[in-house]
Amino acid sequence: MRFASLSSGSNGNCSYIGTEKTHILLDCGAGIRTIERGLKSIHLELSDLDAIFITHEHNDHIKALGAILRKVPIPVYASLGTLQGILLCKALKEFPKELLHPILTDACFPMRDLRLIPFSISHDTREPVAYRVEEGDKHLAIATDLGNFDAYTVNHLKDLDVLLLEANHDIAMLENGPYPYDLKRRILSDYGHLSNERSGELLEAVYEKKLKKVLLGHLSAENNTEELALETVKKHLSSTSLSLSVAKRGDISEIIEW
Template sequence: MRFASISSGSSGNVSFVSSGAHHILLDAGVGIRSIESALRGLDISCKDIEGICVTHEHIDHIKAIGSLCRKYTIPVYATLGTLQGILLCDAMKEFPKELLRPILKDESFQIGDLSVLPFSVSHDTRDPVAYRVSCGEKSVAVVTDLGCYDEYTISHLQKLDVLLLEANHDVTMVEKGPYPMALKRRILSNVGHLSNLHSGELLKELVHPDLKKVFLGHLSAENNDPDLALATVKKEVKEPELEIALAKRSALSDCVEW
């Protein structure tokens, strides 16, 4: 399998997953030219993408969906609530509805030889999910935009090879920062975003000998610091041999192949 984060942050989110024979995107929240360029850097054409699996309808996850689907006729997979939210966006009024593929949480579906499992996360949108993608015994998950986690979350993230996990903010930076109080409450709520500390606590539950690499993603530009995020998570996990890296905010991160 191959995995690469094309962009991860409040300005836009896209991930690439491949079995070698089949290729998909998780979200498409940056401009189409950025996605085309990043895929070329991976020796992939947008024409090779067989599906876009959307986590939720916020614009930083769906920005390029309309243009990608119109240009390349790529099916879009999402829960019914998310599909409804997508169609309400002004940019999606010309969206080719025949490309919509409703999915159900906790029911895996196939795109080529990739098995895609959507599972529920706690976020302030209609019907948000995260995704675990498998090919045979190999698997990767992308888990961002969740305000909290529980045993259900943990159960869906066992025995991964690669993980992109949200480490959105430092709580003190949010509390002391310039954001309006209502926005601070949203970020820190159970339907907001995962803090560095909570990211580390969750990751500690997921470590196993075959976990090859973890990317910390969706870092806030205003309420986090990359070095602080890494230090906080590593301190909590206490696994010096585990490779933990940062998913870049607006650029292609290192591609992992296994």
């Protein structure tokens, strides 16, 4: 199994997940050139993709969708609510709508030798999900854009090998920063984004010895730094065997294979 974040941050999110038989993207919110450059670095092109899975309809998760589908007819899967949001997004312009397919939350969706389990998250869109992806006994999850978490969330993030987890903001930086009051309230709400502190608490709750690699993602350019995110999250970890790093904004992360 192979994983790489092609871009992660408030300005664009896209991840690659693959095996020898299957290649998928999870979100396509970076620019199409960034996505193509990331795929090229792992010796792939858009035409090699079997599917695109979308977490929700915010622009930083679907920005390149129209451009990709006008170029290559790739099936797109998302919750029904997210598909409705995508169809209302005029910025995507025209693209083949027949490529959009609904999937059910909490139901296992097979994609060749992969199994994807979308599960609900707390965010201010129609029907947002995070994804757990499995190949045999190899498990990973991508969980960003969640304002809060509960036992349901923790359950879906257990028994993982690799996790991309949101650490969006430092609370003090956000509260003292230039954002308008209403935007600050939205980000800090239960339907906003996970702070560094809450990210550490969630990682502490889901950690098991099997988990070997965690990438912190969706870092805000204005309200966080890589150093702050890593320092804050590490305070919640007692394990020295866990590899913790940051998924880059606008650039591919390390390629993780296991």
